[in-house]
Amino acid sequence: MKGYKLSKYVEKVFETSSSEYSEWFGYYNYDTLTSDHSKLLCNRIKEDGVKPRADLKIKVGYYDIPSGEWHHVGESDSWNWQQGCMAQWLNDNEVIYNSSENNHHIAIIHNIKTGTERKIDWAIYGITPDGKKSIALDMERAHWCRAYHYESVADKSKDGPVYEQDGIFEIDLENNTRKLIISIQEVITLDSRSYFKKAKHWIEHVMINQEGTKFCFLHRFSPVEDVFRYVTRLIIVDMNTMQMTCIPNWEKTQWSHFGWDGDNFAIYTYPQTGVGITEESFNARVGNRLSNTKKLSFKTRMANFCRSFYPQTFEKKMRGLITYYQYYAQNNGEYVLLKEFRNDSFLIDGHPTFVNNSSLMVTDTYPDKNKIQRLLMFDQEKNKVYELGKFNATYQGNPASCDLHPKVSRDGQYVVVDSAHDEKHHMIVLKIK
Template identity: 30%
Template sequence: MTQSKNLAARYPIRRLGQGPLHHFFGYYDKTVWDLDDRLVLANQVDCMTADLTPDMRAQVGYFDTRDGDRFHACGVTTAWNWQMGCQLQWLEGRPGRQFIYNVRRDTSGGIYPGFGAAIHNLDTGETYQIDTPIYVAAPNSRYALSVDYSRLYVTHETIGYCERFGKRRDLPLYPADDGIHRVDLETGATQLLVSYADLRNFNHRPSMDKALHWVSHIEINPSSSRVLFLHRWTERVEDETCFLHRLITMDPDGRNMRLLECSDHPLPQLADDFDPTAVGTYDYEKSEYQISHPLWRDDSHIIVWGPHDGSIHYHLYTDADGGAVEIIGDGILTENGHMTYSPVNPRWLLTDTYPDPHTNERLLILYDCDQRVLHELGSFYTDPGLRKENRCDLHPRWSRDGRQVCIDSVHEHERQMYVIDVSTLVDSR
């Protein structure tokens, strides 16, 4: 079931893409729409849930919402995963219509051999590649930030890229020559901003010393002047409930690092007799120590799900030394989700839930921050047989005008993208 009849009448929903192929975008942190709210970025694949191999291809392209939602393929990639896709995103700071996505490269060049990125210009039809894969591109499109996807494949397989010879077994715990790199999108030049050794030494905790370190959820603020990321470390990568987390911000040149939150805590799961296979698919997302899904609301505020002062909520952090921390939706927004503020009115917070353990339904939610009212946009079924690596979260994303929402879903037993019209709600307030 997609929506109850009354919800469908109020918030019309339509599917993008027809026929036997599957379509998805990936994560929640980037808009799929171009600046005109016409073209919607997407990946097209021929299966819904397969275990990925380095040879599996995804067509990269867009739906044209003024041409019957027809899909147009622009390129191909084999550097992707079910959770984040290929980091496909618009380069909105460049003239015309250009987007970037990750690819595999038959080259030993670059800081992460075998991976790079492709930049496609829709107006000229031209594509060129750079030697470094990207995690996120700055809104001004001048630079991007990069991490080692081979490392992520070991530490957090869901968001890494699979390797032909399996997971690496030679990863150093906290190397001084790897971490977050900055990539100049004009020249392709790279610069190491902060290393894993730097992160271990920054407000050091004893739990870091024997742990494997990595970085995820890198996000750049709207003016491209500040960066947030999650620093994570663990002694047991097989069990995500053993992950430890910190929310950190810094300047785009790596300076002025600031620790906003740390959820270091004792880990009884590290006992020798603990069985990581007993951990449920979504137990990690519901941990009381989880710091997840941070995103900039504006240039100086960050929304995140995580603990603060011993209690876990949606928290809004001010990026400043001693900055305020505010609970959002206290007693109303009680579950972890993928949240974004409306691009035109921060009154509206869009989010979702993980599947209910009994019904396997996920809720799509629009929260009114002014009135403290939750509006349910729909309920979407997911196959309980899906695993962490091939699951399909809703990952809701706003249109540029804040009147539409796009999700990925498998409620029709296919992996497809859907657009929900929320204009009757956001325009009437």
Template identity: 30%
Template sequence: MSQYSGFERKIAFILTKFPGLKSGVKKLYQRVNYLRYKKNYNFKSDYSIKRLALKNKESYFGYYDKSPINSTNEYIIFQSTNIDTKSMPDPKIPVDMVVYNVEHDSYEVVGESYTYNWQQGTKFMWIDEYRFIYNDFDESRKQYISKIYDVKTKETKVIDFPIYDCFEDKFAISLNFEIVRADYSYSNLGLKIDWEDNSNDGLYYIDIKSNSSKLIISLEDIIKLNYKETMKGAKHKFNHVMISPDGTKMMFMHRWFLNDGRRYDTLYVSNVDGTDIKIVSDDDMVSHCFWYDDTYIFAYLRDKTMGDKYYMLDINSNKKEPIGEGLIDKFGDGHPHVNGTNIIFDTYPDKARMKSLYKYNYTNKKLGEFLESFDFYGETRCDLHPRFSFDGKKVFFDSVHEGQRGLYMMELENN
């Protein structure tokens, strides 16, 4: 069995108290296991899979909460890289913004961006049937911005602020991209962060129509709301903002880091204007979440009584229900994407360095497994980050099983 056992995950949890030691022990243990369990194939799937990329270029989409295909299934967007993604991004070398025409099987480069990372890209997302938004950097103004591109008119509109998540073309929520984790951050400004000033940084409401921005929740607001002894002298940041499907609420994580590297998380929900802030999960660890609907959040997190697993969270009652016990929780953490009652999720590399895709709807259905070599590791890793198409008939994922980063499309319709 090449999956990591519950006992092995418990040892990993104990080592989280010693971050420096954990990193070295983890990588050595993974390399030893790979030599023992490695497969004689790089991927396996019973489904039709197509790689979407410009010739001889690496491609990827980004995070798991958005789909690269538009709602009419006519266009797919992705980033095409001009550097080897085994290395860290270079803010002096842009990624190309590519539109793939599904009907004509053709590619068009429609822009470029100097503001990106390998995990979340440029925060690419569709805001209506034919327009998408992405982040960029204005060198002349030394300012992060975002751009809206219309695939029909070929017109580009500039917004004077970067976005983290958008609701249609009405508003967005943003944060300080210079202080999030290195594999999610931008480094164009190279700011020296004042970690002691938490009053002037936090979550921002971006009015797309008026091209304006305002701070709605500061880090200091949250620290005062839910102060813990571990926060003293810690470095604080917000991350993983997701707007509810109806555009009225948002979830966000407050993370704080101690000097020895230990991390703590709390998950919050508020109105999108920053009012009515509620704690949703506060047991030290929150990982990957997705709005199941406007009332429930599907999330992998810690409950000090029930353990680390997937839960369905009711944001009104704060009730927490384990989901898929004995099925999806045995794989540990992953990236879930919801379409109706179907949930697609990935796994982290097993002992053979294979990552798997599963579709869950009260039972599991394995969609495939894909190799991630040690060439892609840590901040240059390539999580599968699976996403459904809007109609649920396709799945998109990023993978490096062919030795390069690539965006792949899997057809589910006839299976």
């Protein structure tokens, strides 16, 4: 398949089509449309399929829908392909995005009506529903970890197994102040293990729920020598009390993407074999990978070759590698596993977003063996998956790989995706029928 194909369940409202620029937004679970759906926030760049560099800037702006008129907001040197520069609408008139100044990350707030700007002295991350605060990471620490980060600032003093000033911060966007609300030491102490002392620790992926009453984040840790051999814990925080809850059984489960459904959430799950993570298995994570396939026996290499032709569903079931979404609900202050979404459509990891006040979840998939990625809608009540569209993934395996990253409008009427189906990043606005 070339390009993309939409199903009867959606209709295309708008697609970015600049002849000069590649255009995209980045992460999921954000609304890139204004409340009246008339303006589409996005990033643009002339280069595509390249690694981000400190000297490479992107343009930030928005399109009028449906006229397609572009409006320039600003430029940023603090970006990546997966998350852009964290550009977001604070309200229908103000855009905020990350950049850098004097070798330090900052954020810029631009008023599209007056053209005025003001600066925030730190990079932002998730924004509270009222647009007044950001719950943020230290993006300069993220540069030295596996986390999504920016190339524009490389402060070596923030490297190391633990950066003592790291944690979760609350940024007041009206007064330009920042305070530490959860320290990295508090995170490490929560449900701690003896082998934590041997690890490198960092924080990723803050996500605030729709009501602004809770947020969650990933605590990841790895052998100091290899941040790509990390272990993941999901931690929930009550916004009023700052009480943290670590989701149980994390040693037996590797998790990735998650999405809020009110006070509940779903998270993509990779069950671990055997007893899961132990001190012995954690110590064995370094130097345990084969450098090339020549070290495999001929029989094993042939079996792997034959498996490459199997349908992905069959192969995963045959090898006992079933992955799926888990759905957790709050019960007496703790989070418990309520149900699992084990539909065959969910055998490939994706990015879930729940439609407010409904039983619907919109998600995508990573590319399959045919380099096709899918946009899906799941009805929990009917336990039925609807395919909204499928897209060619031309940049699979490239630093500029383009996930669909579905972004559902606040009223649930629209979903916006990024797609590089023709070796160029686009944004596509779809109305859900």
